[in-house]
Amino acid sequence: MTLVETFFNYDVLAASFPALMRGLLTTFLLGIAGIVFGVTAGLFISLVRLYAPKPFRLLAVFYIDIFRAAPVLVVLILIYYALPFLGLRFSSWTSAALALSIVMAAYSAEVFRSGIQSVPAGQFEAAAALGLPFIVTLRLVVLPQAMRIVIPPTTSNCVSMFKDTALASTVALPELLKEATDAQALHANPSPLIGAAIIYIICLWPMVRFVSLLEKRFQKEKVR
Template identity: 40%
Template sequence: MWELFLRALPLLQQAIVVTLGLGISAFILGSALGMLIALLRNSKARALKAIAFAYVSIFRGTPLLVQILLIYFGLPHYGIVLAPIPSALLALTLFSAAYLSEIFRAGINSVDPGQWEAAQSMSMGYWTCLRRIILPQALRIALPPMGSRLIALVKDTSLASTITVMEMTRVAEQVGAATFRYLEMFLMIGAIYWAINQVLTILQTWLEGRWTRHMR
């Protein structure tokens, strides 16, 4: 096992960077898009609510693997050609935004409606109220499911191997094919995924405790 690890180490070092880069970048971009979709879902304009609902329905209702393949193999038919990593990042971002939008929407709707009314009575505008009063509380409520979504997203990056992205699963496939030691390689990769997600879990727990103390 150890000699196999040393043999795969140069590729694994690059693959871990790609995996973390894809997962964290998709989470950040998906959070921004998800917040926009959540606000559209809570909008009073029916057309905007319908668009946001349709987006969430499509991207939550179809497999991520299908979305990745559609972007990588389907868009070239319309003259849009993306390299493997941008294709994977786009798919992961759109996919995560659908889930994160529902997390944000639940957090926003969990805030007491009386706080909106109090802000309006003080002549505070919608965006000011949202930024200063509602979102800090909503994000505290949404933090645990956001952490779970980030962990799931890191694991979902393994699907990028289907379009030749050199992330950890792709490396395991290649080294396994070269050495015929698939079991050991995939056990090794599984252990690395577990270690990464344990670090993320500890970070999430620390943030929860820190933010909860701050908001008391």
């Protein structure tokens, strides 16, 4: 067989296309779930780390350090295979979403912490002088400024999150890579894997370019 027939077999790609689209939908929904829950939890954890009483701050630091150090695959395996021994059993979908959200929250918390701390302390002092409560100051003064700083790294983390959804195939979740692997076995041809790789690139390349554009834009604003 030629290179094209082996890796870019049109008939095999056409036959496996519906399965790849089903896998892409699962990948998309899983990535969105991990991002929404992870970023939301990350913001909360960052606020706990910065402003909560010391025991809670230490707990937040411990969480961030542990789950930034632990690979997503390890967290996924622990949730799916280890927790049932403790009486907690989750589906493949729930396990994957939890693992991605937990790790995303750790990275997002560190990004938000950095963004909030980059806002000058004088902003709090000025707001206090105007009689604004701390929560109002945080919501209306500090967080809007911090968000502009955290958008590029958060978007970059989102790209990584979508790539990490491929790890869900280890718990038999039919996401894009799992569907491609099954199609490869069915047709005895690696073309579905190449098709999945192309789909990943098509979907994630615009996000990568978006991150670059954001970074350039914010660098220009800093220069001004």
